[in-house]
Amino acid sequence: MSALSLRNLLKTFGGLVAVANVSFEVEDLSIVGLIGPNGAGKTTVFNMITGNYRPDSGDVIFNRRAITGMPTHEIVSLGIARTFQNIRLFQNMTVLENVLAGCHCRMKAGLFSSMFRFPRQRREERHAVEQAMRELAFVGLDRQYNNLAGNLSYGNQRLLEIARALASQPRFLILDEPAGGMNDQETEDLMGLIRNIRGRDITVLLIEHDMNLVMRVCEKIVVLEYGAVIAEGTPAQIKTNPLVIEAYLGVED
Amino acid sequence: MSAGAIKERCRELQNKRWFASAAFVCFFLFMALAPSLLDLFGVSGGGIAQLDMLNKIGISAALALSLNVILGQAGLFHMGHTAFFAVGAYTTAVLSTMYQWPIFSAMPVAGLLAAAIGLAVALPIIHLRGDYLLVVTIGIVEIVRIALMNNIFGITGGANGIYGIARPAIFGFVFNSPKSQFYLIWSFTALTVFIFYLLEHSRFGRALNYIKADDTAAAGCGINVARYKLAAFTLGAFWAGMAGTLYAANIRTIEPTSFNFFESVILFAIVILGGSGSIAGVLLGSFLLIGLQDVFRDFDSARMLVFGLAMMAMMIFRPQGLLPPRRRRYDARKLMGKYACGISRQCGAKYNPYDEDEGSAS
Ligand SMILES: Nc1ncnc2c1ncn2[C@@H]1O[C@H](COP(=O)(O)OP(=O)(O)OP(=O)(O)O)[C@@H](O)[C@H]1O
Numbered sequence: 001m002s003a004l005s006l007r008n009l010l011k012t013f014g015g016l017v018a019v020a021n022v023s024f025e026v027e028d029l030s031i032v033g034l035i036g037p038n039g040a041g042k043t044t045v046f047n048m049i050t051g052n053y054r055p056d057s058g059d060v061i062f063n064r065r066a067i068t069g070m071p072t073h074e075i076v077s078l079g080i081a082r083t084f085q086n087i088r089l090f091q092n093m094t095v096l097e098n099v100l101a102g103c104h105c106r107m108k109a110g111l112f113s114s115m116f117r118f119p120r121q122r123r124e125e126r127h128a129v130e131q132a133m134r135e136l137a138f139v140g141l142d143r144q145y146n147n148l149a150g151n152l153s154y155g156n157q158r159l160l161e162i163a164r165a166l167a168s169q170p171r172f173l174i175l176d177e178p179a180g181g182m183n184d185q186e187t188e189d190l191m192g193l194i195r196n197i198r199g200r201d202i203t204v205l206l207i208e209h210d211m212n213l214v215m216r217v218c219e220k221i222v223v224l225e226y227g228a229v230i231a232e233g234t235p236a237q238i239k240t241n242p243l244v245i246e247a248y249l250g251v252e253d
Numbered sequence: 254m255s256a257g258a259i260k261e262r263c264r265e266l267q268n269k270r271w272f273a274s275a276a277f278v279c280f281f282l283f284m285a286l287a288p289s290l291l292d293l294f295g296v297s298g299g300g301i302a303q304l305d306m307l308n309k310i311g312i313s314a315a316l317a318l319s320l321n322v323i324l325g326q327a328g329l330f331h332m333g334h335t336a337f338f339a340v341g342a343y344t345t346a347v348l349s350t351m352y353q354w355p356i357f358s359a360m361p362v363a364g365l366l367a368a369a370i371g372l373a374v375a376l377p378i379i380h381l382r383g384d385y386l387l388v389v390t391i392g393i394v395e396i397v398r399i400a401l402m403n404n405i406f407g408i409t410g411g412a413n414g415i416y417g418i419a420r421p422a423i424f425g426f427v428f429n430s431p432k433s434q435f436y437l438i439w440s441f442t443a444l445t446v447f448i449f450y451l452l453e454h455s456r457f458g459r460a461l462n463y464i465k466a467d468d469t470a471a472a473g474c475g476i477n478v479a480r481y482k483l484a485a486f487t488l489g490a491f492w493a494g495m496a497g498t499l500y501a502a503n504i505r506t507i508e509p510t511s512f513n514f515f516e517s518v519i520l521f522a523i524v525i526l527g528g529s530g531s532i533a534g535v536l537l538g539s540f541l542l543i544g545l546q547d548v549f550r551d552f553d554s555a556r557m558l559v560f561g562l563a564m565m566a567m568m569i570f571r572p573q574g575l576l577p578p579r580r581r582r583y584d585a586r587k588l589m590g591k592y593a594c595g596i597s598r599q600c601g602a603k604y605n606p607y608d609e610d611e612g613s614a615s
């Protein structure tokens with residue numbers, strides 16, 4: 001069954017067609033990579049899935065339900081979480097408080113019960129801190145819980161964004177260039193982490209420029225160029241696809 | 254002990270979780286003694302002038318704290334807060350003089366009406382960003398002032414305003430003397446601090462801070478940004494309306510000029526100068542801006558010059574305000590290292606539950 005399917009998504013900015021009739025499927029519990037040269041429209045596709053942009057036309061179907069044009073917070077509560085290409089952490093808050101932001105949508109206490117700290121709310125709060133710490137441990141940042149997010153290394157900031165996204169208990173995780181700015185060792189560890197995420201029954205869709213990572217970790221790859229899908233298939237098929245080779249060589253010269 | 258060691262001890266003390274609550278309790282205990290201290294030191298005129306001053310500061314502090322929820326916590330550039338204060342004050346005045354309502358019964362009505370108007374105004378503009386919101390909210394103060402000026406609904410008394418507002422009374426006790434007014438007003442300010450302190454440390458306060466820091470990221474975390482912004486706005490307006498009740502009952506004659514744009518600017522400055530989002534900072538800002546205004550009253554134009562220069566100096570040397578908010582702390586030390594982690598680097602090769610398929614995917 002496919003967890004997410006995109007049908008004929010179209011998005012233009014003024015005269016620029018950023019995404020032109022993009023359709024593809026993401027199978028449940030798979031790891032899918034979305035690749036393509038700079039400016040191909042990858043992030044724009046992500047923004048349409050998460051409700052940051054509304055497509056000009058086309059549909060986003062998540063678990064057989066159309067979520068096109070829904071507000072972002074509702075999409076998150078349905079179970080789609082994301083990270084951002086240009087890291088968007090709450091820089092002046094602690095690592096733990098950043099992850100608590102992800103827990104927020106699974107908490108129920110209303111204004112008054114959270115202010116007056118009724119027992120049930122206290123329990124919920126304690127539970128949220130515990131869950132946040134578990135996600136931090138999962139990405140390996142639990143010892144840094146009290147540091148400022150802005151003081152973390154670049155690679156760790158990416159991991160923190162993943163922890164924050166996981167804290168919203170998603171069934172589908174969207175990663176926009178998770179290895180951007182990471183060194184080789186960190187990228188190697190990230191591959192393990194992505195597999196572990198899938199091991200928790202979360203489907204993963206990622207954008208990445210690091211071909212080594214994409215080829216090793218993804219089961220299916222979708223290639224975008226100038227806003228359109230030019231190829232789709234397993235890593236082995238993509239590696240030998242002449243259109244893809246041309247697109248990438250075209251960028252390099 | 255050396256100066257360095259003392260400084261170190263102070264910092265340690267400040268970092269304790271109970272430090273802020275203890276500081277607030279000490280502050281309000283001291284304020285409770287203020288009238289007696291004025292007596293004790295035989296301040297001229299029985300300290301009436303000083304008590305009046307403190308009463309003014311108390312009301313402004315409560316009002317500025319309600320603005321702090323909107324401006325300081327949620328980061329909404331709202332410069333029209335005086336409008337809600339005016340709605341509260343006029344509601345109280347009308348209910349008191351025309352319908353002989355007791356002040357304390359008028360208070361919740363004043364709050365609710367201000368909140369309703371706050372919500373109605375905020376709905377269409379809440380999505381505006383920064384400077385756009387600022388301009389629109391400035392418009393709100395002017396609209397309200399002009400409406401009052403023009404005797405809207407024939408009940409606001411036009412430019413003359415409304416006089417003869419009753420004193421607050423409870424169980425036959427009338428808050429008549431400046432001293433009893435002082436205790437009434439500062440009890441309300443203390444309640445305000447208590448309520449907003451709880452708010453700041455709740456899930457709600459946290460959500461507002463996420464929104465202030467980055468509303469796209471906050472929405473991406475599943476926070477309903479528009480709803481929280483509206484809630485902050487409505488709550489702030491509600492509290493400003495109730496502060497308006499106390500003001501009306503304290504001053505007993507209200508007129509449109511008391512609610513002009515300049516008062517809104519002062520409120521805005523109290524929050525920004527004191528420390529946006531910090532309750533202690535807003536209290537300090539109220540003392541400085543309202544208190545000093547009075548001290549410099551005799552040099553009217555020079556006052557504005559000093560005020561302007563102080564603002565500029567602050568924005569250059571201490572943009573975060575005099576007492577910026579403290580970092581929230583969570584007790585999670587005992588949870589560290591409790592859960593097995595998923596990344597090999599930090600754990601070594603110790604434990605990685607999903608390690609089986611490592612390497613098989615290429
Ligand atoms: N909000 C926007 N307004 C105008 N143009 C936009 C906007 N967002 C994206 N674009 C344009 O749409 C095109 C696709 O951008 P997008 O960010 O999706 O590319 P990308 O594939 O993610 O590239 P990269 O690998 O550099 O991140 C680009 O030409 C970009 O300039």
Ligand SMILES: [Mg+2]
Pocket residue numbers: 042043044085
């Ligand atoms: Mg991109």
